[in-house]
Amino acid sequence: TNAFNLIDGAFRIAFFLAYIWGISLWKDMRRIFQYHGAEHKSIYVFEAGLPLEPEQSKKFTTLHPRCGTSFLLLVMLTSIVVFSFLGRPETLGDRLVRIAFVPVIAGIAYELIKLSGKAAYQRWMMPLILPGLWLQKITTKEPTLDQVEVAMAAINACLAYEGDEAPAARRPALVLSGAGA
Numbered sequence: 001t002n003a004f005n006l007i008d009g010a011f012r013i014a015f016f017l018a019y020i021w022g023i024s025l026w027k028d029m030r031r032i033f034q035y036h037g038a039e040h041k042s043i044y045v046f047e048a049g050l051p052l053e054p055e056q057s058k059k060f061t062t063l064h065p066r067c068g069t070s071f072l073l074l075v076m077l078t079s080i081v082v083f084s085f086l087g088r089p090e091t092l093g094d095r096l097v098r099i100a101f102v103p104v105i106a107g108i109a110y111e112l113i114k115l116s117g118k119a120a121y122q123r124w125m126m127p128l129i130l131p132g133l134w135l136q137k138i139t140t141k142e143p144t145l146d147q148v149e150v151a152m153a154a155i156n157a158c159l160a161y162e163g164d165e166a167p168a169a170r171r172p173a174l175v176l177s178g179a180g181a
Contacts, residue, residue: 040136045057
């Protein structure tokens with residue numbers, strides 16, 4: 001039954017990776033992946049306590065250990081481990097038990113991603129985080145400074161929504177340039 005769960009998990013991961021790779025070939029996805037990179041760079045600037053100015057983002061990479069893409073991959077890896085304890089699903093009841101475990105799997109993956117952000121745990125978490133970083137080489141692209149500016153405006157909007165006022169040095173004026181602006 002463990003062999004079944006390993007093969008089943010490998011198929012799920014293979015389809016996921018094939019999907020991500022496939023959409024990365026679309027010309028239109030490049031721009032989306034640039035915005036994904038802009039998001040990561042902006043988060044690094046924010047976490048470093050630097051002013052939210054697009055120029056600051058040049059110091060940082062587009063790869064972030066607590067990325068949603070990494071989280072999805074970690075959910076899949078965690079499901080292989082958890083499902084191996086549940087055995088091979090033979091009946092409808094077995095399949096319903098697996099569905100019931102989905103929130104548990106997501107919770108474990110979430111806690112692992114969260115733990116990876118703590119400096120004390122980063123060294124031993126690296127084997128779990130590296131596959132997600134490798135995957136981000138596909139799902140993030142180097143953004144333009146205009147794209148970073150949009151991502152930073154989104155951070156400020158989130159802070160405002162949460163009731164936190166960003167310091168004035170962190171509040172860049174949003175100036176959109178290009179078609180349709």
